[in-house]
Amino acid sequence: MKKIFGIVGAILAISAILFFGSRLMKNKGSTGPTHLAVQGTLVLEKSVQAVEANIEMGGGKVIVTEADSPIVGLEVDVLANSYKESRDFKISYSPIASHTFGEDFTPLTPLISVDNGGGYSDELMEVRIPVKVPADSFAMGFIYDGATKKLEGLPMIAQDENSITIATRHFTDFVISMIPFTKLKKDIDTGFRPGMDDWQFVNRGSYIAPGGHCAGQSLSSLWYYTEQPDGKDLALYNRYDNNGDKPETPDLWEDDSLGYRFASTIQQDIDWNGFAFKLWRAQRGVSDDLTWKLFSYSMQITGEPQLVGLTKVGGHAMVAYRVKDGELFIADPNYPGDLTRRITFAAGKIDPYESGANFEEIKKGNSTRYDKVGFTGKTTIINWKDIAARWTEFKNKSIGRDRFPAYVMIQTDKDGKESSASDGMTSSAKLININASSQQADGIFTNVYRDEKLLARDAAGNIALVPGNNKLGFAIYGIADGDPSYIDFKYLNVVFEAGPNKLSIDPYTVQCVADVPCTFTASIPDASKIKEYVWSITGREMQRGDSPSFTHTFPKSEYHNITGRAVSVRAYDKDGNVIGEIAGSRATGIASFVY
16 A cells, blocks of 8 residues: 655756846845755655654663564664653654655665654754665665655764664654765755845844854754745845835844844754754764765755854854855855855865854954864754744744843933833934843943944933934844843934924935935924925025925936935025024935036
């Protein structure tokens, strides 16, 4: 009796011309062609149970001993405290009658199933699979997901002439497959690209991950690429610049707070004192040649990028997305968007890779030449479903609330009196002092930005407002491990009502587009007193009359950019007295022009 898992899936090949023609570098979240993930079908014969055993919290081994079993000698080593209760382990197998994963997928074992109640263990478990691999071939383990119809490469921590040992934190269906050395391709491309599929911000670490969040940043971008949560083939890079709000702020990474806190939260969801480093340390015993083949074969079979684990003193995580002529192409969170990062392999050895725990350490001159490269399965060190749950928090803008310190925004007046600072608040004073306050964070402070520029504070902590609306951005930091560390970013609109009649321009900050009309409207509490409004652009009068609105089309020109206060208005009463004046509205993002 046979059961069929799935249908024939996606075709691997998409031409390089289509790929590069459709996807643009620095794409600001553009759409690209379908990535190259492979799906397939396994046709299975009837499942046969091989062994059943109960493992207590103290750990133990489950071994298949039936001499006529095709998996005789298979051994699962469960370390003490892997689970918080005893578990029943049931190992079964299903012979593979046929499959649709192509000629490069040659099963050496049946599909092996380990059922222990599900979930992830708190310690790495080792599975030793007896298998004979021809001398001219390479073999590795693959998880088969019957729901997604995908394969996933399993990290290998040992191999000898009679067996392969893999490491995992969870059990599902898996199989050992082999490929002749001659069939391992020299150029294997998964379609992932820095500048399109990684995050746009640099790994600087944060309050909850002061050493860096390289694994969180890499895993979350890898998850986004493979799961496509925003829709088919939508690229990640710059999609959530300024949290996806407009206008974009490419020169200000701090306001990409949702993505940044997402990466840090995923980093902290990994137990770095437990299984993660145990896996990477265990991989130091695997030869460079085998490691290289793990990356190559996994990409060739799955069509997906892979997680890289580097070790020396400490560790670093990255995404490997292509193998070509002895080079492993890398998306390094310390160098987002960089297409030139490589790990090289020659004469059976992987050369050390230069990077660091985070970008700030590299800037300080504390870079590291990591001398060991490890292959890490994407679901080995973290539950893949946990990233999906964190993504829901990302989308509803609650990401990190369970980990980062809570804070409130406080305004302090000249007499030292404190009050809550809120979005849309007004100020009759030109100088204002707003900061963050927290009972959970040490040494909390803020940097303040307007129009992507850092504002200076005076000795009393004040920043100077400009007339009308001030969209102030507050980058919030605390002290973690002795260094200023990122907590969050928050925008507050603060209206400075200048002049006795509180004349204002709406909008005060606007992104005008060349050759498209831009409208400004003056407002004043007692508009009935106004007989005439005089509108000017950079000091040149453009309109005079009783209309409080002014529409202007900024033309294209080869002259210079006007990015500061461009539009101003003066209001007169019936006797010709000036009763209100605004120095100027900020027209940003417009084409070059001169007046």
